Amino acid sequence: xxxxAEKRGFLAVLWDYLTTVDHKKIAILYLVSGGFxxxxxxxxxxxxxxxxxxxxxxFVSAGFYNELLTMHGTTMxxxxxxxxxxxxxxxxxxxxxxxxxxxxxxxxxxxFWLFFFGGIFLNLSWFLGGAPDAGxxxxxxxxxxxxxxxxxxxxxxxxxxxxxxxxxxINFLVTIINxxxxxxxxxxxxxxxxxxxxxSALILFAFPPLTVGLFLMLFDRMFGANxxxxxxxxxxxxxxxxxxxxxxxxxxxxxxxxxGIFSDIISxxxxxxxxxxxxxxxxxxxxxxxxxxxxxxxxxxTGLGPTANAIFAVATMAIAVPxxxxxxxxxxxxxxxxxxxTTPMLYAVAFIPSFVAGGVTGVMLASAPADYQYHDSxxxxxxxxxxxxxxxxxxxxxxxxxxxxxxxxxMLNETLGKITFWLFLIGFHGTFFIQHFLGLMGMPxxxxxxxxxxxxxxFNMISTVGAFFMAVxxxxxxxxxxxxxxxxxxxxxxxxxxxxxxxxAISSPPPYYNFKQLPLVRGLDPLxxxxxxxxxxxxxxxxxxxxxxxxxxxxxxxxxLGLFIxxxxxxxxxxxxxxxxxxxxxxxxxxxxxxxITIGSMAVRSLKDDHGYHIHKEELMxxxxxxxxx
Amino acid sequence: xxxxxxxxxxxxxxxxEKTTLxxxxxxxxFWLFLGGETVxxxxxxxxxxALKDKVPSNDHYLAADMFxxxxxxxxxxxxxxxxxxxxxxxxxxxxxxxxKMQTWLLITVLLGLAFLCFEIYEFNHYVHEFHHTFTSSxxxxxxxxxxxxxxxxxxxxxxxFTLLLVRNAKRGLNLYNAPxxxxxSLYWHFIDVVWxxxxxxxxxxxxxx
Numbered sequence: 001x002x003x004x005a006e007k008r009g010f011l012a013v014l015w016d017y018l019t020t021v022d023h024k025k026i027a028i029l030y031l032v033s034g035g036f037x038x039x040x041x042x043x044x045x046x047x048x049x050x051x052x053x054x055x056x057x058x059f060v061s062a063g064f065y066n067e068l069l070t071m072h073g074t075t076m077x078x079x080x081x082x083x084x085x086x087x088x089x090x091x092x093x094x095x096x097x098x099x100x101x102x103x104x105x106x107x108x109x110x111x112f113w114l115f116f117f118g119g120i121f122l123n124l125s126w127f128l129g130g131a132p133d134a135g136x137x138x139x140x141x142x143x144x145x146x147x148x149x150x151x152x153x154x155x156x157x158x159x160x161x162x163x164x165x166x167x168x169x170i171n172f173l174v175t176i177i178n179x180x181x182x183x184x185x186x187x188x189x190x191x192x193x194x195x196x197x198x199x200s201a202l203i204l205f206a207f208p209p210l211t212v213g214l215f216l217m218l219f220d221r222m223f224g225a226n227x228x229x230x231x232x233x234x235x236x237x238x239x240x241x242x243x244x245x246x247x248x249x250x251x252x253x254x255x256x257x258x259x260g261i262f263s264d265i266i267s268x269x270x271x272x273x274x275x276x277x278x279x280x281x282x283x284x285x286x287x288x289x290x291x292x293x294x295x296x297x298x299x300x301x302t303g304l305g306p307t308a309n310a311i312f313a314v315a316t317m318a319i320a321v322p323x324x325x326x327x328x329x330x331x332x333x334x335x336x337x338x339x340x341x342t343t344p345m346l347y348a349v350a351f352i353p354s355f356v357a358g359g360v361t362g363v364m365l366a367s368a369p370a371d372y373q374y375h376d377s378x379x380x381x382x383x384x385x386x387x388x389x390x391x392x393x394x395x396x397x398x399x400x401x402x403x404x405x406x407x408x409x410x411m412l413n414e415t416l417g418k419i420t421f422w423l424f425l426i427g428f429h430g431t432f433f434i435q436h437f438l439g440l441m442g443m444p445x446x447x448x449x450x451x452x453x454x455x456x457x458x459f460n461m462i463s464t465v466g467a468f469f470m471a472v473x474x475x476x477x478x479x480x481x482x483x484x485x486x487x488x489x490x491x492x493x494x495x496x497x498x499x500x501x502x503x504x505a506i507s508s509p510p511p512y513y514n515f516k517q518l519p520l521v522r523g524l525d526p527l528x529x530x531x532x533x534x535x536x537x538x539x540x541x542x543x544x545x546x547x548x549x550x551x552x553x554x555x556x557x558x559x560x561l562g563l564f565i566x567x568x569x570x571x572x573x574x575x576x577x578x579x580x581x582x583x584x585x586x587x588x589x590x591x592x593x594x595x596x597i598t599i600g601s602m603a604v605r606s607l608k609d610d611h612g613y614h615i616h617k618e619e620l621m622x623x624x625x626x627x628x629x630x
Numbered sequence: 631x632x633x634x635x636x637x638x639x640x641x642x643x644x645x646x647e648k649t650t651l652x653x654x655x656x657x658x659x660f661w662l663f664l665g666g667e668t669v670x671x672x673x674x675x676x677x678x679x680a681l682k683d684k685v686p687s688n689d690h691y692l693a694a695d696m697f698x699x700x701x702x703x704x705x706x707x708x709x710x711x712x713x714x715x716x717x718x719x720x721x722x723x724x725x726x727x728x729x730k731m732q733t734w735l736l737i738t739v740l741l742g743l744a745f746l747c748f749e750i751y752e753f754n755h756y757v758h759e760f761h762h763t764f765t766s767s768x769x770x771x772x773x774x775x776x777x778x779x780x781x782x783x784x785x786x787x788x789x790x791f792t793l794l795l796v797r798n799a800k801r802g803l804n805l806y807n808a809p810x811x812x813x814x815s816l817y818w819h820f821i822d823v824v825w826x827x828x829x830x831x832x833x834x835x836x837x838x839x
Contacts (some may be wrong), residue, residue: 103655103659104655104659166666170659170662170663170666171659173658173659173662174655174658174659174662177658178651178654178655178658179655204662204665204666205665205666205669207666208666208667208669208670208673209669209670209673211670212670212673212674212677213673215775216677216771216775219764219771219775220771223764223765224764224765225764225765225771225775226765226767226768226770226771227677227681227768227771227772227775229768231686232685232686232767232768233681233684233685233686233767233768233769234681234684234768234771235680235681235684235768238677238680238681241676242673242677245673603793606793606797607793607797609806611806
């Protein structure tokens with residue numbers, strides 16, 4: 001594919017990506033933009049650590065520091081971790097279930113562009129009068145009082161990108177339910193597909209509360225409503241509840257797909273079928289279910305009372321059980337396996353103890369009386385970085401190395417990959433392990449500077465040095481990517497040699513229509529079954545026939561652009577909070593024009609029939625002659 | 631499958647909304663979307679209940695002072711009836727009787743419009759008679775947000791039906807547009823169900839204080 005692309009001009013390639021509805025190209029869009037936001041969030045993290053490296057530091061101002069920590073959290077969760085997971089879901093899940101594309105290719109593209117414009121909007125706050133500064137949780141008591149437009153950027157940016165996420169979630173649910181290849185029963189689906197399925201269900205039910213919470217905040221800040229204004233009868237605790245009813249499932253939305261990536265990697269490089277497959281599936285579903293029952297453990301110190309705290313404490317500890325089941329299943333998958341320590345496998349092996357450490361502190365935090373001590377201290381910071389970096393980011397890095405050949409048709413350099421791994425792992429533990437103790441010694445979370453000689457100096461310096469190790473690791477990874485793509489050594493269907501699932505039965509990258517003939521799935525790890533019977537590829541489930549394809553479309557881009565424009569109009573419409581007292585007369589027309597573009601393009605989409613097109617059998621046979629697979 | 635193929639009542643499949651893969655996907659995807667919408671409204675209901683009658687001072691009117699059953703009863707009847715007429719429309723869609731489907735959908739749209747007019751009158755009444763506005767109290771914000779979200783859904787539903795009726799006015803039924811009609815009617819039923827809860831939680835429970 002890329003050889004074709006190179007022959008065309010840059011503009012043609014750009015247009016191709018702006019209009020694509022192909023899940024494989026959308027995956028690349030997610031990877032590139034998620035990667036970009038990961039770097040932005042990483043730079044913010046480095047600035048935070050530099051500020052905290054020595055006591056009484058004046059590297060950044062207090063207000064700027066608040067903006068940094070808010071944008072670091074918001075960017076990493078919404079604009080880096082989730083899109084990067086969507087990148088792998090898009091690249092791999094349709095292949096793993098033997099589908100030609102996702103159920104709604106048009107919506108897939110719309111979901112991406114909504115996320116993209118929401119993310120750009122949020123980050124433009126840096127250049128337009130200041131970023132949001134009330135923490136990624138943006139508690140109403142703080143955020144309502146915040147001057148300027150920072151919080152408005154947060155509210156509108158997340159609203160737009162959140163809509164994109166919801167669309168992506170529904171799309172994956174329908175894809176997995178309706179588009180599986182013949183023989184691909186639910187209990188034959190690879191774990192990454194299962195965890196995508198459960199995470200998508202969580203997205204479906206967790207994002208609407210965030211949508212409502214953001215609407216209430218938007219109405220309060222921009223249209224004079226009083227949801228969180230106590231003097232008018234409002235109640236700021238409502239925001240805390242709505243945010244965490246979304247926020248806790250959100251962490252499972254992040255970690256479950258990472259569990260899925262690790263499950264596939266561990267089974268591949270142990271050359272063994274996943275131990276306790278059914279238990280793994282059940283544990284994934286159970287974690288997803290329990291994830292909705294525990295949100296108030298973020299609010300133990302809010303004062304909900306001992307009964308509520310006790311219930312939520314017990315529910316939270318219960319999640320350790322299915323998680324423990326998964327940990328033991330991974331260990332027992334490796335037990336007696338013929339293990340190859342490739343880069344992805346190194347990440348998987350390092351993930352297990354790292355994540356367990358985060359889980360243990362999680363159970364500590366779950367006991368409500370103890371939480372009164374840990375709350376809002378660096379202990380909490382250490383805990384959630386252990387689960388999110390030790391779980392999600394290690395999973396993303398492992399997935400990058402593991403699925404890179406399938407997405408781009410080239411292999412990342414293993415030596416550089418291992419250097420990245422060791423630098424990152426050492427840096428990660430160096431940065432965050434010591435923060436547990438900083439927290440126990442009393443260092444509060446989100447603090448801008450601390451006084452010298454209170455026993456915090458050395459540990460903070462160690463933590464900052466660790467962060468630099470992680471930064472260097474990411475730079476090595478980028479160098480690896482560039483070197484690999486410049487060398488451009490093409491690989492075959494199954495570059496790791498031990499692929500078990502359907503994505504390794506197709507060329508790297510796959511043709512735009514995916515499977516020429518849908519594969520016949522005869523059990524769990526379908527490709528492995530064929531390999532064990534001496535074949536190198538899947539048995540087709542259907543004769544060669546015409547393939548129905550969706551048309552590319554520019555409409556998703558325009559629809560999202562309209563909302564992006566409208567958001568500026570909404571934000572500057574009523575500006576009684578502006579310190580400069582400026583009256584933005586252009587804001588209402590901009591709001592109307594933006595909404596007009598979005599609604600107009602929705603009408604065009606609705607009124608114009610789009611039946612897609614067919615690739616004819618003859619063309620597919622030509623492809624075969626040009627030395628495709630078989 | 632040729633999407634524009636002409637059908638007769640005899641050749642029309644039993645579940646035209648789920649006959650094509652596109653239709654099947656749309657059908658399931660929309661049900662899932664309604665699941666998300668359910669959570670959205672549940673959240674709005676919870677917010678409303680938390681802020682009901684929460685006003686800054688004693689001179690503000692409360693729910694029991696404002697709500698009048700006759701008006702809300704008429705609105706409820708209009709919307710419930712419109713749900714029934716949309717069921718008739720889908721009945722005729724399944725029997726490939728396009729004109730009757732159009733007629734019943736038109737009646738549905740008119741009933742929905744009537745509901746909307748009553749709602750606008752109602753809001754206007756509260757604002758001018760009781761100074762109960764979006765910005766006057768937390769109660770006002772919560773009330774107009776919950777009922778207003780529902781009202782906005784009605785507007786979208788009406789726009790959707792109208793667009794479908796206009797676009798397909800001369801085309802007749804085929805497997806391309808049948809799922810679209812079906813999904814729009816699902817949406818309409820959902821709006822109706824939400825109203826039943828608003829009627830109960832906001833108005834009936836509001837009347838008793």
